[in-house]
Amino acid sequence: MSAPIDETPVKEAVPVRRPVDKVPARTEAPRNEGVVLNVFSHGFLALWALLIVLPLLWLVLSSFKTDAQIGGSAFGWPQNWDLDVFARAWDKGIGDYFLNTVIVLAFSVPLTMLFGSMAAYVLARYQFWGNRLLYYFFVAGAMFPVFLALVPLFFMVKRLDMLNSYQGLILVYVAYSMPFTVFFMHAFFRTLPTAVFEAAILDGASHARTFFQVMLPMAKPGLISVGIFNTLGQWNQFILPTVLMQPQSGDDPERYVLTQGLIQLQQQQGYATDLPVLFAGVSIAMIPMLVVYLSFQRQVQAGLTSATLK
Numbered sequence: 001m002s003a004p005i006d007e008t009p010v011k012e013a014v015p016v017r018r019p020v021d022k023v024p025a026r027t028e029a030p031r032n033e034g035v036v037l038n039v040f041s042h043g044f045l046a047l048w049a050l051l052i053v054l055p056l057l058w059l060v061l062s063s064f065k066t067d068a069q070i071g072g073s074a075f076g077w078p079q080n081w082d083l084d085v086f087a088r089a090w091d092k093g094i095g096d097y098f099l100n101t102v103i104v105l106a107f108s109v110p111l112t113m114l115f116g117s118m119a120a121y122v123l124a125r126y127q128f129w130g131n132r133l134l135y136y137f138f139v140a141g142a143m144f145p146v147f148l149a150l151v152p153l154f155f156m157v158k159r160l161d162m163l164n165s166y167q168g169l170i171l172v173y174v175a176y177s178m179p180f181t182v183f184f185m186h187a188f189f190r191t192l193p194t195a196v197f198e199a200a201i202l203d204g205a206s207h208a209r210t211f212f213q214v215m216l217p218m219a220k221p222g223l224i225s226v227g228i229f230n231t232l233g234q235w236n237q238f239i240l241p242t243v244l245m246q247p248q249s250g251d252d253p254e255r256y257v258l259t260q261g262l263i264q265l266q267q268q269q270g271y272a273t274d275l276p277v278l279f280a281g282v283s284i285a286m287i288p289m290l291v292v293y294l295s296f297q298r299q300v301q302a303g304l305t306s307a308t309l310k
Helices: 028-061 066-070 084-125 131-142 145-157 166-191 193-203 206-220 220-235 239-244 258-269 276-293 297-310
Strands: none
Touching: 066 220, 066 276, 084 131, 084 166, 084 206, 084 220, 131 166, 145 166, 145 239, 166 193, 166 220, 166 239, 193 206, 206 220, 220 276, 239 258, 258 276, 258 297, 276 297
């Protein structure tokens, strides 16, 4: 016989309700603090932008004024928008000074980027005796004031017979831009993935090919950033060309760069001052660097932040 079936009804399980923790009420204090901080930071940035933009705008607008307008009201609005003042400034020597500056930078900036990136790559990727000592030697050069080396630098360039020459100023620009370039690119090369470097070596690429075809294209944001900084620094350099780019004889031609040329333009006027021409000359020297920086602004920001984001 089969066992009797128990027909007692089975009680359904009742879910146990656990006490829910009370959610604390949201406080508005942190949010208010964030709003106050954003307002303060944006206000400070807006003030900083005005302090930079207004003098530049005033400088460009003063180029369209006359001497009487500048002497009467320095902050008045120009009455005649004539571009003839820029032509006069160009004919009075700004064109030659501009050309000399472009010639020097066309060689000094690429050479600085080439030699600086090569040195930084070796110091960042290869371990050898004296690596850190050589790196700190480059870094120490960035802390060395240029004024302390003017006299020995002058005699050194003179012995090489390169005074008042493009090649002499180019070599000096490269030498004085190397410390910052090595320091910046060394930190950038250390952030690049080591696996790509090892894969290129395993595939049979030489060290030179690995650098020029693999690692250097990967460092493009850093190269653009440090290239812009070197261009700005060499374009605005005054003390070095003043010492090294002076005519050594009566037959020696003048090879002044823009920073020297603006001083020469002021001295040539004597008592017959032509302030609009001076303002126009400064504007001609300033506008190309503004265009370069604004054109590569995003690349500069990417190069400065990529090392911290990786």
